[in-house]
Amino acid sequence: MPTREQLKVYFDLTANLTKMYVSINLATIDRRTKNLYVLAGQEIEIVIYPNGYWIFV
Numbered sequence: 845m846p847t848r849e850q851l852k853v854y855f856d857l858t859a860n861l862t863k864m865y866v867s868i869n870l871a872t873i874d875r876r877t878k879n880l881y882v883l884a885g886q887e888i889e890i891v892i893y894p895n896g897y898w899i900f901v
Contacts, residue, residue: 847894847896852896854882857890857898
């Protein structure tokens with residue numbers, strides 16, 4: 845289950861991506877690390893940590 849911080853960041857990032865007509869292909873959470881992974885478009889990979897910080901991979 846994603847944290848509240850992850851959900852807020854996920855919503856903000858995916859809303860901004862879809863405004864630019866970038867499709868969200870996959871969103872999944874790693875049960876071991878609790879990181880949320882988002883694959884968007886053809887080259888965008890984002891990791892959202894449980895504390896809400898995120899990075900491009």
